[in-house]
Structure formats: structure tokens, C-alpha cells
Amino acid sequence: MQNILFIILGLTFLIAGGNWLLRSAVALSLRLNIPKIVIGMTIVSFATSAPELIVSIKAAVDGFPDLALGNVVGSNIANLGLVLAVILLLGSIDVKKSFYTTDWPIMMLASLLFFGFIFFDGVLVRYEGIIMVVGLFLFLVYLLKYQKTAVVDEAKDDDMPLPLYKAVLFLGLGGLALWGGSELLVKGSVGLANNYGVSERIIGITIVSIGTSIPELAASIIAIIKKEKAISLGNLIGSNIFNIMAVLGITSLITPIKVMDQGLLSNDIFWMLGISFLILPLVFFPKGLRLGWRDGLVLLVVYCSFIYFTIQ
Secondary structure, eight states: OHHHHHHHHHHHHHHHHHHHHHHHHHHHHHHHTOOHHHHIIIIIHHHHHHHHHHHHHHHHHTTOHHHHHHHHHHHHHHIIIIIHHHHHHHOOEEBOHHIIIIIHHHHHHHHHHHHHHHHTTSEEOHHHHHHHHHHHHHHHHHHHHHOOOOBOOOOOTTOOOOOHHHHHHHHHHHHHHHHHHHHHHHHHHHHHHHHTTOOHHHIIIIIIHHHHHHHHHHHHHHHHHTTOHHHHHHHHHHHHHHIIIIIIHHHHHHSOEEOOOTHIIIIIHHHHHHHHHHHHHHHHSSSTTEEOHHHHHHHHHHHHHHHHHHHO
């Protein structure tokens, strides 16, 4: 009963946090005259990636490196296969050229960099973490200086700038609620799983990664319902970049992360690369520069296949 209560409370906090975070992001976008997709790929992405960061650092320091790695890999797969799929089933997204010339390539570059660092020796060490964090910093500088709107956002008449203190307050409350909600949700979900005797690896790659992706889901669904499509898409791309470059980068600066379960290298990481690459052709087919409900179904089928084959 306690685990079910944790799950309900977690979902409540996540919905409230997603709403507060979105209000803050829109307000900051208007006040600073920054394209909303940049806000989505930076502030919103960092706040919604906080659970992955906290879980991964704690797992690595406590001697559970597979949980840290599985959490990030599983979350990146869930962000695109589950979260983006749900968003597209709720409404289509029109995409501009800069999405596939800048944002998607940077996400793939981060994924391939991580693959190169981890695949051949099975460990992320401090200097690799430094490269990741420096790469993230350069990416953020580029975004703030050169990035243009990559998603066709619907005009909104009710976009009114909030006072700065309110924007910062909503940002803090939103991030805190998302973090607390994800903690409660993961705790309740893991508790239920343990009661039914599910293995820790399955918990890590499914329940924990889905649980830490719930903030992205909550923030993105609220964003697309309110027709803030640039934030919903930018948040997911940015979160995947942050998960690799910031979460694993910072964690490996604190302590080396060594692969213990080879299933991560023989299975999970290839699913992550595959579903990341899949976004590009989906942008062009069946309708050019548009992601629609059919693409959402494709992503959902891919994600369900990943869960099925991983559990098997």
C-alpha cells in the first residue's frame, strides 16, 4: 500500500512540477528574447535531467555502476521511444531545417562519443568525463549564440512576461517537484518490483530509467497540450544530450564508471544508438519535415520491442 501511495504522490508532484517548469521556461524565453527551443534544450532539459544525475552519482558512489549507466541509457531510449511517442500521439510537430542540421547531429555526436568511450574498454574514466563536460559547455555556448528556432511554434496570445522573481520561483519549484516526484515514483515502483521478485538489472533498465524519464514526459506533455511544441521537442533532445554529457560526464569526474553487466554493451547501447538515429528518417517520412502520430506509433513499437527483448 505504501508503494502505491509513493507512486500516486510522485505522479502528482511531476504534473505540478511540469506545469511550473513550463511557465518559467516560457517567461524566461520572452524576457531574454531567446528562442523557446533553446530554453527547452537548456534550462528545462537540465531540470528534468536532475533525477538522472542524482540517481547516477549516488549509484556510482555506492558501488552500483551498472545502475548509473543503465539509468542513462534506458532514459535516453525512453525519452525518444516512449515520451516522444506519447507526444506525437497527442499532436504533430512541424520541424525546421536547423533541427536536422544542428540539434539531431549534436545528439548523435554525444551518443557516439559515449559509445566510443565505453565500448572498447568498458569504463568511463575522469579524462573522458572532462571531455564530455567541456563538450557540453561548448554546446551551450553555441546554443545561446547561434541557435535559431528549429520547430514551428504556434503563436500564442497569452504569452505574458512574468516578473523575474516569479519566473525564478516557478523554475525552482518546478525542478524541486520534478525531482521529488521522480524519487517517490522510482521508490514506489522499485518497491513493487522487489515484492514480485524482479531482477535488479530489469529494474534499472526499465523502471528506474522510465521513472527518471517521467519528468521529461510530464513537462513535454504539458508543453504540447499548451501548444509549446518547441519546448516539448527541444526538451527531449536536450535531455538526451544532458544525460550523456552532464550526467555521465559529472559522475565519471567523481568516480570511474565500469560496466559490470556486458548486456549493456551487447544490447542496450545499440538500442540507444538505433532509436536516436531513427528520428532522422521519421522527420522526412511519410511527410517531409513533420513528426506525426504514425511516427509516434513506430517509436512506441520500437520501445516495446526493446523492453521485450531486454527482459527476455
